[in-house]
Amino acid sequence: MSLVNLHQVHKYYGDFHVLKGIDLDVKAGEVVSIIGKSGSGKSTLLRCVNGLEEYQKGGITLDGKEVTSEDIQVRRLALSVGMIFQSFNLFPHLTVGENIMLAPTIVLNKTKAEAKTIAEEMLEKVGLGDKFDRYPEKLSGGQQQRVAIARALAMSPKVLLCDEITSALDPELVGDVLKVLEQLAAEGMTLILVTHEMNFARDVGDRVVFMHEGKVWEEGNSKKLLSEPETEELRQFIGAVL
Amino acid sequence: MLYFGDLLPYSDVFFGGLITTVELTVLTTFLGIALGTLCAVLRQYGGATPRRIVASYVELIRNTPFIVQLFFIFFGLPAIGVMLTPWQASVIALTINLGAYSTEIIRAGLGSIPKGQVEAAKVLGMTFRQTLTRVIFVPAFEKIYPALTSQCIIVMLGSAVISQISVEELTYAANLVQSRNFRAFESYLVTALLYLGLAMMMRYVFKLIGKRLFSFRESS
Ligand SMILES: Nc1ncnc2c1ncn2[C@@H]1O[C@H](COP(=O)(O)OP(=O)(O)OP(=O)(O)O)[C@@H](O)[C@H]1O
Ligand SMILES: [Mg+2]
Numbered sequence: 001m002s003l004v005n006l007h008q009v010h011k012y013y014g015d016f017h018v019l020k021g022i023d024l025d026v027k028a029g030e031v032v033s034i035i036g037k038s039g040s041g042k043s044t045l046l047r048c049v050n051g052l053e054e055y056q057k058g059g060i061t062l063d064g065k066e067v068t069s070e071d072i073q074v075r076r077l078a079l080s081v082g083m084i085f086q087s088f089n090l091f092p093h094l095t096v097g098e099n100i101m102l103a104p105t106i107v108l109n110k111t112k113a114e115a116k117t118i119a120e121e122m123l124e125k126v127g128l129g130d131k132f133d134r135y136p137e138k139l140s141g142g143q144q145q146r147v148a149i150a151r152a153l154a155m156s157p158k159v160l161l162c163d164e165i166t167s168a169l170d171p172e173l174v175g176d177v178l179k180v181l182e183q184l185a186a187e188g189m190t191l192i193l194v195t196h197e198m199n200f201a202r203d204v205g206d207r208v209v210f211m212h213e214g215k216v217w218e219e220g221n222s223k224k225l226l227s228e229p230e231t232e233e234l235r236q237f238i239g240a241v242l
Numbered sequence: 243m244l245y246f247g248d249l250l251p252y253s254d255v256f257f258g259g260l261i262t263t264v265e266l267t268v269l270t271t272f273l274g275i276a277l278g279t280l281c282a283v284l285r286q287y288g289g290a291t292p293r294r295i296v297a298s299y300v301e302l303i304r305n306t307p308f309i310v311q312l313f314f315i316f317f318g319l320p321a322i323g324v325m326l327t328p329w330q331a332s333v334i335a336l337t338i339n340l341g342a343y344s345t346e347i348i349r350a351g352l353g354s355i356p357k358g359q360v361e362a363a364k365v366l367g368m369t370f371r372q373t374l375t376r377v378i379f380v381p382a383f384e385k386i387y388p389a390l391t392s393q394c395i396i397v398m399l400g401s402a403v404i405s406q407i408s409v410e411e412l413t414y415a416a417n418l419v420q421s422r423n424f425r426a427f428e429s430y431l432v433t434a435l436l437y438l439g440l441a442m443m444m445r446y447v448f449k450l451i452g453k454r455l456f457s458f459r460e461s462s
Pocket of ligand 1: 016018036037038039040041042043044
């Protein structure tokens with residue numbers, strides 16, 4: 001059954017036509033990698049899925065329910081869609097533990113004790129069980145990003161959106177974050193990730209979506225698509241990034 | 243020659259003035275920062291109309307002398323039927339004054355928060371109010387805390403002007419004493435030192451509060 005469905009989604013920034021009729025269907029448990037040149041609309045696509053941006057035409061459904069950018073909807077969405085950003089966005093004045101506990105306590109109304117149990121469990125999962133009382137600025141970028149993942153997971157989302165979450169990291173720290181994603185994928189988490197990590201897209205991802213000029217230019221099984229691209233544009237893109 | 247002994251009989255007057263200045267300062271610092279915070283939030287995140295109203299208020303206050311603002315409130319408002327005691331007029335004038343200056347300062351703090359912080363809070367399902375109070379305020383105030391501290395001290399010092407409408411604060415006391423004993427040099431010197439002490443104490447208190455509020459900077 002489809003978990004996230006986009007049907008002919010059009011998005012404009014003023015006169016600028018960013019998304020030109022996107023169709024995409026993601027099933028529960030799938031790992032979908034979105035690739036494409038800078039400016040092709042990858043981030044915009046993710047941001048429409050979780051309601052951070054409005055779209056002007058078409059429809060997006062999540063678990064069968066319509067997604068709009070109405071604030072109230074975003075809050076409902078937050079219960080099912082997690083998002084991780086390139087720039088971590090941890091709250092600097094809260095410890096790692098408090099970062100993770102905040103939303104479960106004030107959004108899901110869990111008790112402190114419940115939230116703490118969840119936070120510890122999630123931190124353990126991303127391999128940072130010993131960092132509970134640290135402040136974010138004392139952590140490496142890779143560790144911060146894993147905390148951000150733990151923070152998103154603490155809301156038990158049905159799908160996790162990742163927008164180039166390893167792009168701001170030193171190369172030697174990328175692996176740790178990808179390992180966490182791989183583990184999540186193995187546990188059956190639905191992932192939609194914008195990424196430049198072609199190896200990851202091929203080996204861990206089920207499907208690759210190549211975006212070009214605001215359209216889904218080509219999509220399909222990740223191994224097949226990356227080894228035998230059909231369009232000239234994708235061939236060029238793969239040539240440029242590998 | 244200089245003789246400070248003539249001030250001794252008036253130590254109660256000085257003390258009373260000092261207490262009044264402290265009371266006024268504590269009260270208007272709280273009220274002014276609260277007003278400034280509210281206005282800064284409106285200015286930064288509000289719709290077009292609230293933004294314009296706040297901008298006008300800030301410009302109006304920042305481009306007129308404090309004494310005129312005070313006189314307008316105390317002597318001007320009765321003309322339209324608003325009678326205020328000198329104390330009330332002073333509290334209002336000082337609050338409005340600090341409110342305007344701190345609006346600009348606090349807004350700079352709000353503006354320094356990366357957009358990503360707000361989006362992160364949003365995708366975690368927090369309401370705007372929760373985002374403000376739980377995510378934005380602490381780092382925003384940390385950024386501008388030194389500027390805000392200075393502004394509050396400036397307003398405390400500026401409160402000397404309210405002696406003009408006979409609020410018996412520190413400067414009023416000095417005026418009174420020197421008119422009685424003709425020891426102007428001594429009276430105003432002592433008064434200046436008392437203001438200096440107050441300013442230093444305020445800085446210290448702000449620092450202590452800041453240490454608590456922003457403890458995340460020092461800890462590991
Ligand atoms: N808030 C905005 N206002 C106007 N134009 C925008 C806005 N955000 C993005 N755009 C434009 O929309 C286009 C798509 O942007 P988007 O961020 O989705 O691209 P992307 O594929 O994620 O690129 P990158 O790989 O650089 O992150 C770009 O041309 C960008 O300049
Ligand atoms: Mg992008």
